[in-house]
Amino acid sequence: MSLLLCLGDIDPVNWRKAFKAALPDHVDVVTRDDADFDPSAVRYMYVWKPAADAFDGLDNLEVIFSLGAGVDPIVAHPKLPRNVPLSRFVDEDLTTRMTDYVVAQVTLHQRQTTYYMALQKAREWVQYYPPAANECRVGIMGLGALGADAAEKLVGLGFTVLGWSRNHKDLPGVESFAGPGQLDAFLSKTDILVCLLPLTEDTRGMLDYELFTKLRRDGLKTGPVVVNAARGGHLIEKDLVRALEDGTLGAASLDVFEVEPLPGDSPLWAIENCLITPHIAAISSVHRGVRFVVDGIARHEAGEPLENLVDLDVGY
Ligand code: NDP
């Protein structure tokens, strides 16, 4: 039986080596490029951005493991076998790295860094004092594995933290809002909006101009801020450009984009109060990813339930 690596734009060489060293002897590690590839031998699959033929011929597939925490390209795949369980990556190292990113961006915007960068460029000395952490309200969209950890760490730093999710949450120090009916109330109290939602039919394109106009306006001097570390599909980029240009937003931090790599002619590159990183907020490391799959296969073969199963009907 075999584990099929289906890693999209990621080079499988190091993964293959690490899987071979860690998996029991009865599980081979294969790719579709192998000369002797036998789809009927595939019981397990490890997937990131599956190609059009990714699931073809896999009649004996038992479990799909997602390399990413986000499963949107897998769930949206037209040939996904919907009767096969999909287990996604939820991992302490990934979570910590994402929280590092969120805390860094939030702190930077609370301290109004893009405002002082503009002053530095203009050689101007303006002693405006940024708000203290507790005067700054951070609204996190998505209070799952990543959002909940970021919220906890931001509370620890003294920020006023709000969260919006599908279901109500009881997280220490976090004011919880749930569902579409409470979205506007959540936005109206938010100075720095952090998106950590999964990309689903309900969340695609949510971050648009109308939503930006609903954020709290009397918090940060330069206007509210959007931080998107989830998926490019959440954000309407032209709306963000407009909102940054007309002052509806004071600044933004983007790690993910509608098209990745971000095309050279995107107007986002040139906006000085839009801080861009190339989808590096958090990574599934080879070591941790291999551990996740090896443990998952062991659980499955022992007849134990798999962890972090995706509900294909809700899309995350
Ligand atoms: P989870 O599935 O653990 O959490 C998702 C959260 O979003 C839950 O709180 C859920 O609500 C909420 N949610 C889902 N749909 C809606 C909706 N329609 N309305 C309101 N709330 C909703 O995901 P993770 O925290 O593990 O990951 C979040 C995303 O982060 C991933 O999907 C991925 O896109 C992105 N990511 C980005 C990385 C990067 O490097 N930039 C790295 C890793 C992940 P409820 O709790 O009520 O179900």
Ligand code: OXD
């Ligand atoms: C993920 C990612 O979903 O890296 O894990 O984007």
